[in-house]
Amino acid sequence: MPSFTVERRTELPPAEAWRRLTTWQDHSATVPLTRITVRTPPPTRVGTVFVAMTGLGRASFADPMRVAVWEPPAADGRPGRCRLEKTGRIVTGWAEIQVGADGAGSAVRWEEDLRVRWLPRAFDGLTRRTGRRVFGRVVDTLLAG
Template identity: 80%
Template sequence: MPRFVIERRTALPPAEAWRRLTTWEAHSATVPLTRIDVLTPPPSGAGTVFVARTGLGRVSFSDPMRVAAWQPPTARGGTGRCRLVKTGRIVTGWAEIAVGPDGAGSYVRWEEDLRVRLVPRVFDGLTRLAGQRVFGRVVETLLAG
């Protein structure tokens, strides 16, 4: 599976960076042609399930995800971690989001292991590049608020 890492720094405190990155519905405004529907009641945490639906009309697919681990950053400077597991038939893999203190602000690390079924491994480099660009933009946009 193509794995990629995105790292960013922000002036936001860790709790606010965490809130922005883990408000799943907000991702809809940052991923092209995608709508996020959260299927479990709030608040978010381990066990939360949501679906990213991407496409135009009949040419679309669903990317269901489950929050497998949830540990928000602590007020005493602890790093927050969230692990998402992709449970769909088309897109599989996982993503981990870490948010921790960095001086007066915070750092964000988004690591993802992504596989699109029926896309041969020869295209892993292209999948990795697309993932880095799309999710780099997602992180930047959400942190900019």
């Protein structure tokens, strides 16, 4: 599976960076042609399910995800960690978001291991580069608020 990592530094405190990165519906405004629907009642916790629906009309596919780890940043300085498992038929893999204190701000790490079913491994490099670019933009946009 092609994996990629996006790392950023922000002046936001960890709790605010975490909130912005894990408000799942807000990702809809940053990922092209994608609408996100949370299927479980708030608050987000282990077991929360949401679906990213990407595409136009009949040329759309669902990317359902389940929160497998939910550890928000702690006031004592412990970094936050959220792991998402992709449970769909087309997109599989996982994503992990980490947010920790870094000086007066935060350090953010988004790591993703992504596979598009039926896409040959020859496309792994393209998938990796595209993922890094798309999710880099997602993180930048969400942190900018």
